[in-house]
Amino acid sequence: MKRIQTTPRADWQKLVEDRGFGFHANYWNESAYYQFSMEEVLRIERATKDLWGMCLEAVQHVIDNKLYHLFAIPEAAIPMIERSWNGDHPAIYGRFDFGYDGKNLKMFEFNADTPTSLFEAAIVQWYWLQDIVKDKDQFNSAHEKLVDYWKYLKGYLKPGILHFACIKGSLEDLTTVEYLRDCAIQGGLETKLVFMDDIGWDPDNRQFVDMDDQPITNMFKLYPWEWMVREDFASQIMQHEGMFWIEPSWKMILSNKAILPILWKLFPKCPYILEAYFEKENTLASYAKKPILSREGANIQLVRDGNILDEKAGDYGAEGFVCQELFDIPTVDGKTPIIGSWIIGQEPAGMGIREDSSAITGNTSCFVPHLIEG
Numbered sequence: 001m002k003r004i005q006t007t008p009r010a011d012w013q014k015l016v017e018d019r020g021f022g023f024h025a026n027y028w029n030e031s032a033y034y035q036f037s038m039e040e041v042l043r044i045e046r047a048t049k050d051l052w053g054m055c056l057e058a059v060q061h062v063i064d065n066k067l068y069h070l071f072a073i074p075e076a077a078i079p080m081i082e083r084s085w086n087g088d089h090p091a092i093y094g095r096f097d098f099g100y101d102g103k104n105l106k107m108f109e110f111n112a113d114t115p116t117s118l119f120e121a122a123i124v125q126w127y128w129l130q131d132i133v134k135d136k137d138q139f140n141s142a143h144e145k146l147v148d149y150w151k152y153l154k155g156y157l158k159p160g161i162l163h164f165a166c167i168k169g170s171l172e173d174l175t176t177v178e179y180l181r182d183c184a185i186q187g188g189l190e191t192k193l194v195f196m197d198d199i200g201w202d203p204d205n206r207q208f209v210d211m212d213d214q215p216i217t218n219m220f221k222l223y224p225w226e227w228m229v230r231e232d233f234a235s236q237i238m239q240h241e242g243m244f245w246i247e248p249s250w251k252m253i254l255s256n257k258a259i260l261p262i263l264w265k266l267f268p269k270c271p272y273i274l275e276a277y278f279e280k281e282n283t284l285a286s287y288a289k290k291p292i293l294s295r296e297g298a299n300i301q302l303v304r305d306g307n308i309l310d311e312k313a314g315d316y317g318a319e320g321f322v323c324q325e326l327f328d329i330p331t332v333d334g335k336t337p338i339i340g341s342w343i344i345g346q347e348p349a350g351m352g353i354r355e356d357s358s359a360i361t362g363n364t365s366c367f368v369p370h371l372i373e374g
Contacts, residue, residue, distance in 0.1 A: 149345030150187030
């Protein structure tokens with residue numbers, strides 16, 4: 001893996017905007033790219049597939065042993081989670097974040113419920129490659145796998161159209177949702193956009209409705225489950241069995257960093273899994289302290305031999321913390337790269353690279369394209 005300096009396309013802003021990428025400012029960086037060997041890509045692909053299987057085993061372990069309290073999951077949400085798991089409700093996607101030091105590949109976390117940077121990974125960097133070096137390849141089959149998996153999901157959906165939802169005011173979330181909706185349309189599904197803020201509850205018919213009073217029976221939501229189960233309509237969400245949710249509610253287990261010590265306990269010999277403990281059980285001298293529920297690097301603290309190396313402020317941490325073995329990633333040109341590897345429809349589907357001048361990847365990190373050499 002190498003970071004290669006390169007010259008951005010002369011009209012790159014217009015090119016990415018023409019593709020629907022409107023939030024590129026201070027985020028998309030094509031003045032460099034990351035070069036991987038085929039051997040490295042195959043290793044990332046294999047790790048992604050293996051870890052997905054381990055994650056599914058970990059979910060079963062949590063459910064079998066009733067470990068929900070470790071995840072700060074409300075008791076009222078447990079029946080809904082178990083219905084979705086026992087009913088084999090499929091998940092469409094997720095993103096593993098890896099650190100790589102040139103020799104060891106380690107999982108930092110799994111973005112299992114509302115992962116973003118999918119549009120950038122699937123579309124924006126692919127067209128960059130076609131313009132720059134189209135005789136090269138990328139680890140990138142995300143678009144094809146998304147379309148195919150939406151076709152597969154037809155058999156699981158309830159009667160009615162498939163609604164897609166996100167909050168108002170976030171161009172990034174709207175772009176991701178509209179991209180996924182476009183893939184579903186290409187897969188032959190009838191779809192409709194609705195904002196989370198505009199979803200209503202019809203008490204007479206006991207169903208959720210959109211702004212046109214159309215019943216919502218199938219919903220893809222780019223909105224975290226841990227927020228949903230604490231909303232004003234949480235009881236209707238958790239008790240209403242007439243809705244099919246994507247991602248399913250069992251993803252609440254995998255999108256929570258409490259899964260990290262569970263994975264370490266179940267698979268201590270896995271080369272991709274870092275040693276991890278709940279904070280009160282931590283025996284590590286050097287570690288990353290992470291809230292079990294947090295986003296964009298907020299409230300993460302890096303500690304080496306009792307000394308704080310780096311930390312980010314935020315509003316998370318009330319539910320508790322985990323401590324994960326510290327893993328050093330070599331900086332390149334002052335940047336620390338994180339590999340985001342996608343699982344789509346149960347299969348590895350590509351990757352995107354985000355880099356930061358800090359060792360903690362945050363909401364100011366840049367997305368940098370990649371290619372395969374050799």
